[in-house]
Amino acid sequence: MGRELGAEALGEVGEGMQIRCVRHEALTVGDLARSVSWYCDVLGFIEQFRESSPERTAAMLTIPGQAVRIGLVQFAARTSEGFDPRPVGLDHLCLLVDSRSELEGWTERLDRHSVEHSGVREMATGAIINFKDPDGIALALSIPPSVPEPAHQQIHGDRTHD
Numbered sequence: 001m002g003r004e005l006g007a008e009a010l011g012e013v014g015e016g017m018q019i020r021c022v023r024h025e026a027l028t029v030g031d032l033a034r035s036v037s038w039y040c041d042v043l044g045f046i047e048q049f050r051e052s053s054p055e056r057t058a059a060m061l062t063i064p065g066q067a068v069r070i071g072l073v074q075f076a077a078r079t080s081e082g083f084d085p086r087p088v089g090l091d092h093l094c095l096l097v098d099s100r101s102e103l104e105g106w107t108e109r110l111d112r113h114s115v116e117h118s119g120v121r122e123m124a125t126g127a128i129i130n131f132k133d134p135d136g137i138a139l140a141l142s143i144p145p146s147v148p149e150p151a152h153q154q155i156h157g158d159r160t161h162d
Contacts, residue, residue, distance in 0.1 A: 027072055029072050031134070035135065045061035045062060045068075046064055093137070104120060116132070
């Protein structure tokens with residue numbers, strides 16, 4: 001830990017270069033048609049386009065009017081059945097909503113779509129709902145942090161969720 005907070009630690013790598021946000025996340029799914037339908041029906045995404053190759057087919061989804069993009073990818077050859085957050089890789093994908101009341105509305109929407117979820121839970125940085133997509137990929141909805149994250153958490157990615 002004892003690292004100085006220099007420009008590089010704050011996301012600046014020199015010459016006016018800085019990572020501004022995540023452009024998109026890509027999730028591997030078992031059934032592309034089923035997953036596209038679920039992400040659109042349950043979470044409100046729309047499909048922008050699809051692309052195919054002999055190895056894989058992908059669909060790019062977006063939330064209208066927002067900078068939220070998710071790629072769903074189905075590979076021709078699968079190596080496993082279902083999602084497991086324990087190996088090195090994706091633990092979960094957390095999507096941001098504006099307010100606690102909006103988060104409460106999401107619990108009702110998930111209920112209407114028969115999606116099992118944690119209900120609204122209080123975490124160190126604010127309220128969150130945990131749930132899974134049809135492939136068991138761990139997803140979450142959360143509000144903006146109620147307290148700023150300490151600088152060492154922003155830099156080192158220390159986790160404060162379960």
